[in-house]
Amino acid sequence: MKARVLIRPKAGILDPQGQAVERALPALGFEGASEVRVGRMVELEVEDASRLDEMCERLLANPLIEDYEVTVE
Amino acid sequence: MRFGVVRFPGSCDETDAVLACERFGEAELLWHGDCDLRGVDVVVIPGGFSYGDYLRVGAIARFSPVMEAVAEHARAGGIVFGICNGFQVLCEAGLLPGALLPNAGLRFVCRQVEVEVANADTPFTRACERGDVLSIPVKHFTGRYYAPEEELRGLDAHGQIILRYREGHNPNRSMGDIAGVSNREHNVMGLMPHPEHAVDPLTGSADGGRLFESMAMALAPA
Numbered sequence: 001m002k003a004r005v006l007i008r009p010k011a012g013i014l015d016p017q018g019q020a021v022e023r024a025l026p027a028l029g030f031e032g033a034s035e036v037r038v039g040r041m042v043e044l045e046v047e048d049a050s051r052l053d054e055m056c057e058r059l060l061a062n063p064l065i066e067d068y069e070v071t072v073e
Numbered sequence: 074m075r076f077g078v079v080r081f082p083g084s085c086d087e088t089d090a091v092l093a094c095e096r097f098g099e100a101e102l103l104w105h106g107d108c109d110l111r112g113v114d115v116v117v118i119p120g121g122f123s124y125g126d127y128l129r130v131g132a133i134a135r136f137s138p139v140m141e142a143v144a145e146h147a148r149a150g151g152i153v154f155g156i157c158n159g160f161q162v163l164c165e166a167g168l169l170p171g172a173l174l175p176n177a178g179l180r181f182v183c184r185q186v187e188v189e190v191a192n193a194d195t196p197f198t199r200a201c202e203r204g205d206v207l208s209i210p211v212k213h214f215t216g217r218y219y220a221p222e223e224e225l226r227g228l229d230a231h232g233q234i235i236l237r238y239r240e241g242h243n244p245n246r247s248m249g250d251i252a253g254v255s256n257r258e259h260n261v262m263g264l265m266p267h268p269e270h271a272v273d274p275l276t277g278s279a280d281g282g283r284l285f286e287s288m289a290m291a292l293a294p295a
Binding site for chain 2: 013059
């Protein structure tokens with residue numbers, strides 16, 4: 001089955017990439033966007049979805065600095 | 074005493090690290106795929122881009138076969154010294170507290186910085202005095218040290234903050250101006266600046282040599 005893992009910087013951690021995007025948007029005429037955070041997504045095919053959390057904890061994310069969300073199709 | 078410098082695919086500072094170590098002891102390269110540390114006294118995890126920095130810096134290297142042996146060496150009280158990418162690998166491996174995040178300025182920084190010795194009572198700094206200022210280069214994109222507030226207080230209370238950037242020298246907005254930290258037992262240390270590039274006045278500073286000298290002193294027969 002197909003799984004998606006969404007990984008983003010934890011709340012409260014300075015995200016300079018998000019800030020850079022936030023500053024760039026008004027320059028292109030897109031006003032009113034705030035709290036921009038940039039993360040990454042990992043897509044994978046798995047046979048056993050029950051191990052996804054462990055995969056995230058041990059490799060896909062660093063739980064000290066990142067939150068993650070798993071969705072399985 | 075013997076230093077062993079681990080070479081990962083993507084390491085790039087291992088040769089300078091070996092040359093720096095050789096000023097104060099014997100040194101050899103260790104291969105990331107080997108499980109054997111060949112009896113070295115000190116393990117150095119060098120700078121570079123292990124495994125291409127894929128996923129997160131240091132995230133893949135920590136699963137290299139050699140890292141099991143490094144963790145065992147650390148558990149037994151052996152000295153482990155991680156420089157730049159090596160620092161990132163040791164944090165990912167859970168051998169050091171905290172994590173390294175992209176520089177606040179989102180730029181790769183490459184310059185000489187001044188760091189102050191915050192704890193001279195460690196195997197990495199015993200050739201220094203507390204308050205000594207060392208001039209050592211940094212060169213990294215992901216060097217912003219982060220640890221949760223409570224953990225930072227613990228690091229401070231237990232003398233685990235070994236080197237701090239001097240005022241005006243923090244190149245990445247590391248929390249607490251932290252340039253180098255150790256584990257609670259003070260036998261594992263990581264730092265972002267590159268002492269191995271500062272061991273000869275010809276290249277601007279020999280201050281980095283004092284950290285290698287310290288490790289050699291720590292292991293010298295009494």
